[in-house]
Amino acid sequence: MGDAADEPPVLLAVAQGVATITLNRPAHGNGWTAALSRAYAAALEGATRDPAVRAVVLTGAGRAFSVGGDAGGLGAVAEQGAAAPLAATPYWLPLASPKPVIAAVNGACFGIGMQQALCCDIRIASDDAKFSTAYARRGLVAEYGMSWLLPRLVGTGNAMDLLLSARLVRAEEAGRIGLVNRVVPAADLLAEATDYARQLATQCSPGAMAAIKRQCLRDLTTDFPTSYATAEALLQDAFAGDDFREGMRSWQAQRPPAFPPLPAGHGMIPPWDDDAFMTGEQP
Numbered sequence: 001m002g003d004a005a006d007e008p009p010v011l012l013a014v015a016q017g018v019a020t021i022t023l024n025r026p027a028h029g030n031g032w033t034a035a036l037s038r039a040y041a042a043a044l045e046g047a048t049r050d051p052a053v054r055a056v057v058l059t060g061a062g063r064a065f066s067v068g069g070d071a072g073g074l075g076a077v078a079e080q081g082a083a084a085p086l087a088a089t090p091y092w093l094p095l096a097s098p099k100p101v102i103a104a105v106n107g108a109c110f111g112i113g114m115q116q117a118l119c120c121d122i123r124i125a126s127d128d129a130k131f132s133t134a135y136a137r138r139g140l141v142a143e144y145g146m147s148w149l150l151p152r153l154v155g156t157g158n159a160m161d162l163l164l165s166a167r168l169v170r171a172e173e174a175g176r177i178g179l180v181n182r183v184v185p186a187a188d189l190l191a192e193a194t195d196y197a198r199q200l201a202t203q204c205s206p207g208a209m210a211a212i213k214r215q216c217l218r219d220l221t222t223d224f225p226t227s228y229a230t231a232e233a234l235l236q237d238a239f240a241g242d243d244f245r246e247g248m249r250s251w252q253a254q255r256p257p258a259f260p261p262l263p264a265g266h267g268m269i270p271p272w273d274d275d276a277f278m279t280g281e282q283p
């Protein structure tokens with residue numbers, strides 16, 4: 001399993017508008033390697049560009065979501081120094097997908113695994129999930145935007161606690177402090193996450209979701225007047241758009257909406273790419 005030649009490190013399955021991306025090194029806790037990193041980026045970019053996909057679920061095969069950086073790779077770096085343990089993949093990809101990405105956190109979620117879960121838009125955890133930033137106990141720092149993401153989810157005090165101590169956080173506490181949106185029984189995790197994703201895929205406008213995701217992420221670093229003015233402009237566009245008409249008509253007719261997909265080939269747009277991010281134009 002996992003690293004065998006015939007076992008890809010990441011699996012991608014698409015059904016009923018939902019892409020499920022599964023980290024697939026279960027014998028190694030889905031520890032992050034360069035190969036896994038590349039396959040993960042390709043799967044997420046593929047799902048983003050596929051008009052049949054309207055929402056994405058990210059999960060891990062076996063007992064863990066991801067234990068973090070692969071022990072072998074990290075160990076080699078520790079002994080040899082500078083070499084990058086992981087491929088030069090951007091670790092912000094879920095933030096840049098215009099589609100909602102839902103982490104279904106099964107079991108251990110450590111280090112870079114936790115950082116990726118935090119980059120997702122929604123986190124649903126199994127009741128046996130456990131989290132640790134891990135970095136301080138390995139002599140590392142808050143990596144790849146973790147010190148930006150974590151305080152925004154759980155507040156600065158909790159973020160300092162989790163980063164400085166690298167202590168274990170169980171699912172119940174994760175739900176209580178806002179690290180995850182909700183906790184469900186382990187046996188129901190994938191079904192619950194998929195069901196949630198399918199609701200987004202069937203009931204919500206892909207264009208509206210992409211715009212809302214952009215608004216929420218961008219507004220983390222803008223002031224209220226700017227947010228308000230941008231929303232005003234986006235709302236005028238939305239009022240004049242086909243999706244609003246379809247949203248109203250389907251609601252009045254009490255039928256499911258038939259929203260169009262995002263255009264084929266619609267790619268990743270980093271939240272800090274101001275122009276592309278606000279207009280949705282391709283980078």
Ligand SMILES: C/C=C/C(=O)SCCNC(=O)CCNC(=O)[C@H](O)C(C)(C)COP(=O)(O)OP(=O)(O)OC[C@H]1O[C@@H](n2cnc3c(N)ncnc32)[C@H](O)[C@@H]1OP(=O)(O)O
Pocket residue numbers: 027028029031032067068069070071072085086108110111112113133134135138140143
């Ligand atoms: C640049 C990136 C930086 C980072 O990400 S820093 C963080 C690096 N990660 C860690 O420090 C976590 C180390 N692992 C652990 O502390 C524990 O594991 C856990 C608490 C995560 C899980 O504990 P339990 O549920 O008891 O499982 P288990 O039996 O320890 O692990 C299951 C299998 O997964 C392998 N494994 C654990 N961590 C790693 C890893 N980081 N890389 C590769 N494999 C790993 C183990 O050896 C074992 O395998 P086997 O069943 O064959 O003994």
